[in-house]
Amino acid sequence: MVVHRCGFEAAPGGSTMTEETMWLDGAWCAASDGATSDVLNPATGETIATVPRATLDDVERCVQSSRAALNAPEWKAMDPAQRGRILNKMAAVTYQNAKALAKLESENNGKTFREALSEIRYGAWTLEYYAGLSDKIEGSTIPVPGPRLNYTLRQPLGVTVHIVPWNFPLQLALRSIAPALAAGCTVIAKPASWTPLSLLAWARAIDDADVGLPSGVLQVLTGSGAMAGDALAGHSGVDGVVLTGGVPTGQAVMAKASENLTPVTLELGGKGANIVFADANLKYAAKAICFGIFMNAGQMCWAGSRLLVHRDVHDALVEAVCAEVSKWPVGPGLEEGVRMGSLVHERHRSEVLGKLEAGLKQGGTVVLGGHALERDGAFMEATVVTGVGQDDLLFQDELFGPVLAVTPFETEEEALALANNTPFGLLNGVWTNDLSRAHRMARDLECGMVSINEYPITFPQTAFTGWKHSGIGVEQSQDALRFYTKVKNVNVKL
Numbered sequence: 125m126v127v128h129r130c131g132f133e134a135a136p137g138g139s140t141m142t143e144e145t146m147w148l149d150g151a152w153c154a155a156s157d158g159a160t161s162d163v164l165n166p167a168t169g170e171t172i173a174t175v176p177r178a179t180l181d182d183v184e185r186c187v188q189s190s191r192a193a194l195n196a197p198e199w200k201a202m203d204p205a206q207r208g209r210i211l212n213k214m215a216a217v218t219y220q221n222a223k224a225l226a227k228l229e230s231e232n233n234g235k236t237f238r239e240a241l242s243e244i245r246y247g248a249w250t251l252e253y254y255a256g257l258s259d260k261i262e263g264s265t266i267p268v269p270g271p272r273l274n275y276t277l278r279q280p281l282g283v284t285v286h287i288v289p290w291n292f293p294l295q296l297a298l299r300s301i302a303p304a305l306a307a308g309c310t311v312i313a314k315p316a317s318w319t320p321l322s323l324l325a326w327a328r329a330i331d332d333a334d335v336g337l338p339s340g341v342l343q344v345l346t347g348s349g350a351m352a353g354d355a356l357a358g359h360s361g362v363d364g365v366v367l368t369g370g371v372p373t374g375q376a377v378m379a380k381a382s383e384n385l386t387p388v389t390l391e392l393g394g395k396g397a398n399i400v401f402a403d404a405n406l407k408y409a410a411k412a413i414c415f416g417i418f419m420n421a422g423q424m425c426w427a428g429s430r431l432l433v434h435r436d437v438h439d440a441l442v443e444a445v446c447a448e449v450s451k452w453p454v455g456p457g458l459e460e461g462v463r464m465g466s467l468v469h470e471r472h473r474s475e476v477l478g479k480l481e482a483g484l485k486q487g488g489t490v491v492l493g494g495h496a497l498e499r500d501g502a503f504m505e506a507t508v509v510t511g512v513g514q515d516d517l518l519f520q521d522e523l524f525g526p527v528l529a530v531t532p533f534e535t536e537e538e539a540l541a542l543a544n545n546t547p548f549g550l551l552n553g554v555w556t557n558d559l560s561r562a563h564r565m566a567r568d569l570e571c572g573m574v575s576i577n578e579y580p581i582t583f584p585q586t587a588f589t590g591w592k593h594s595g596i597g598v599e600q601s602q603d604a605l606r607f608y609t610k611v612k613n614v615n616v617k618l
C-alpha cells in the first residue's frame with residue numbers, strides 16, 4: 125500500500141518513505157512518464173518522499189485545465205462574496221491542520237517547528253485577509269465631457285502561475301494564491317523541488333474538505349524550475365507569473381514571460397541592514413538583530429544580514445548579539461527547545477560556507493561561529509563577522525545563511541550611504557529614539573520596506589515589496605490585488 129505523507133496518513137517524522145502525487149485537473153496523479161524526484165529531510169540527509177517530476181505534457185494539461193476552469197461558469201460567474209466564503213473555509217482548514225503542516229514543513233525544510241507553525245498561521249491569516257476583499261474590488265466612474273457615462277471594470281487577470289521558493293514553502297505560496305483567488309483568477313502553483321511537501325499536503329487538505337473550489341481552479345504541479353517552471357513562465361496560455369526566488373531566476377522568468385508579454389511579479393533577494401544609532405535600546409536591538417538574521421537559519425530574503433552600527437556602541441552591541449545567539453540551541457527542527465534548525469540542503473550549506481570563505485579573504489574578523497556543525501545534517505554555526513568593508517562580498521552578496529556582517533559608521537549621512545550601497549532594496553531597519561532622524565532615514569532609504577525599532581516585521585495588510593534588484597511589483601496588501609485584475613474602460617453615449 126502506498127502511504128501519503130501529504131495526506132497525513134503517515135505520521136511525519138517517522139522513517140517511512142512515501143510516494144506523493146500532484147494535483148492536476150482536479151485529480152491526484154503521477155507525472156505522465158512516471159518520473160519522480162527524491163525529497164530529503166536535511167536534518168538527517170534521509171530521503172523521506174518522492175514527488176512527480178512534471179513533464180511538458182503535464183504542464184500543457186495543467187494550463188489547459190486552468191483556462192477551462194477560468195471560463196467555466198462555476199468560477200467565472202461566481203458571486204465575488206462566495207469566493208470570499210471559500211477563502212475563509214480554506215483559512216479554517218489551514219488553521220485546523222497547522223500543527224501537522226508545520227511538522228511536515230520542519231521535516232522537509234529543516235526549520236524549527238515553532239517557525240513553521242507561525243508561518244503557516246500567517247498563511248491562514250493571509251487567506252482570511254483576502255477573503256474579506258473579494259467583493260471589494262471596485263472600478264470607478266469617470267467624469268468625461270458630453271452626454272456620456274464612462275466607467276471602469278476590474279476583471280480577473282486570468283490563469284496565474286505561482287513559482288515558489290524553498291525558504292518559506294507554504295507561507296509564500298499562500299501569500300500569492302490568496303489574492304489571485306480573491307480576484308477570480310485560476311492558480312497553478314509550483315513549489316521548489318527541495319520542499320514540495322507542505323504545499324501538496326495543504327492542497328490535499330483543501331481538496332478533502334470540499335471547500336467549494338470548482339475543479340481546476342487551483343492546481344499544484346511539482347517539477348524542476350529549469351523545465352516545468354520555465355515552460356509555465358513561457359506558456360502563451362498563462363496570463364500572469366508570480367515568482368519568489370533568486371535574482372537570476374527572476375531574470376530568466378521575466379525573459380521567458382516577455383515572449384508573450386505576460387506580466388510578472390518578482391519578489392527576489394535582499395541584503396537588509398539594521399542601522400543602529402548610539403541612542404538606541406541596545407538590549408532590545410540585539411534580540412531583534414539575532415531574530416532578523418538567525419531565524420530560519422538566515423535563509424530569508426528580508427534577513428538583516430548587515431549590521432551598520434555607530435562606532436560608539438559597536439563593541440557593546442556586537443557583544444550583546446553574540447551573547448544572545450549563543451543561547452540559541454541548534455539542532456533538528458522538531459526537537460524541543462531548538463531555536464535554529466538545519467539549512468535546507470547540504471548543497472546550499474556548501475554554497476554559504478564557500479561565500480563566507482571567499483568574503484573573509486577580502487577582510488573581516490569572525491567573532492562567532494564560521495563553521496559547519498560536526499554532526500549529520502546541513503547544520504551551520506550562527507556566524508558574526510566584524511570589520512566588513514562596503515565593497516566586500518559579505519556586504520554586497522546575499523549569502524542566504526546565518527551570517528551577520530558588521531560595519532561601523534560615524535554619521536547619519538554615512539549610515540544612509542552605506543545602507544543604500546547594495547544592488548538590493550527590500551527591508552531595512554532603523555534603531556534610534558530620535559523621531560526626526562527615524563523619519564529622515566525612512567524617507568531616504570532606497571528600499572520597499574523600512575521598520576523602525578523592530579525587525580523583521582510584516583502583515584498580510586501591508587505591502588511586501590522590493591526596489592532595485594529585490595523585485596518588481598507588490599505582494600500582500602490591497603496593492604497586490606491590482607496585479608490580479610485587468611482594467612477595462614467602458615464608454616456609453618447617452
Ligand code: NAD
Nearest residue numbers: 288289290315316349353354369370373376391392393425
Ligand atoms: P530559486 O530562484 O532557485 O527558485 C525559486 C523557484 O523558481 C523554485 O520553485 C524553482 O524551481 C523555480 N525556478 C528555478 N529556475 C527557474 C526557471 N529558469 N524558470 C522558472 N522557474 C524556475 O530560489 P530559491 O533558492 O528557492 O530561494 C532563494 C531565493 O529566493 C533567494 O534569493 C531569496 O532572497 C529569494 N526570496 C525572496 C523573497 C521575497 O519575498 N523577496 C522571499 C523568499 C525568498
